[in-house]
Amino acid sequence: MKKHLLIICGLFLCTSISGQSENSSLTYHVELGATAGEGTYAPLWFTGNRYGLGSTNPNSGYLLAGISYEKQFKRGWRIEAGLDMAGGIHQAQDVFIHQIYSDFSWKMLTLSIGSKERSGFPLTKNTALSSGMMVEGLNTQPIPQIRGEIKEFLNVPGTKGWLAFKGHIAYGSFTDNGWQKDFVQPGQYFTKDVLYHSKSLMLRLGNKEKLPLEFEFGLLMATQFGGDRYLKLEDGSTEKVLDMPENLKAYWKALFPQAGGDDTPYGEQTNVEGNMLGSWNFALNYYVGQWKFRAYLEHYFEDHSQMFWEYGRWKDGQIGLEITFP
Structure with a gap:
């Protein structure tokens, strides 16, 4: 050898x-x-x-x-x-262009427009780990999008700090048309002008000022939808074989996943329109003085598969333990 x-x-x-x-x-x-x-x-x-x-x-x-x-600016604007x-x-x-963005914020609410590096959302994890996130990670160039978000946990009024939430919703577009065309081999398929959607909601139960224990749980979903499917021919030219929906109904189905119609691939007609991925996220935080102990579970699913642990594999996912020193 x-x-x-x-x-x-x-x-x-x-x-x-x-x-x-x-x-x-x-x-x-x-x-x-x-x-x-x-x-x-x-x-x-x-x-x-x-x-x-x-x-x-x-x-x-x-x-x-x-x-x-x-x-x-005044009154919480920036x-x-x-x-x-x-x-x-x-x-x-x-x-x-690696990044180009503008963020408009009022107190905890932000409207972000453009391509921007976004890490560790919605489940806060150590971004230095190669394991990364299961749905969206840090290995690709930022996706241009319009995004409304609450980045940090916001206390729910009337709960005295025992219940908080954060989340986001975004629509955008992938920009890898040229790369896909060059990379794919003749006789194979690739897509162009694919659209992007993601959303998340995380809840936090606990008030560490009163009890040094917090529980976080929530959902992250990301979808590729729309665009056109092409076949690369032997001479290097391309032929469009499918024009996937990009109307308002397609945006709605990305927000609330539903089965595709006759104008989508067969697999999307039997599952959901577009390529829908997601994860359930759980974390338990315990504070001892200036120390922080954090255990988390990120449970991955695709379409409906394993979304509600259909196969009984409750341990299926990424399990981690983090210790933050003083």
């Missing part, structure tokens, strides 16, 4: 310059990442959790430069905006 020696070196540098006034801040930042070595692929820990900036190639690099702005441009070698794209 022939053996191969894999040698990979990684370099990641980041610097930023900030200017602040009483109610606003402006930040410029530059980031450089590179891997060099021999072998077939770069290690997972060099490519994972980097929002698509890493590359599976053993030799690659990128340079990212950006600017972000934040301003506070705005945030950002732009990141990147260029790379042996990346999925040579030059691309």
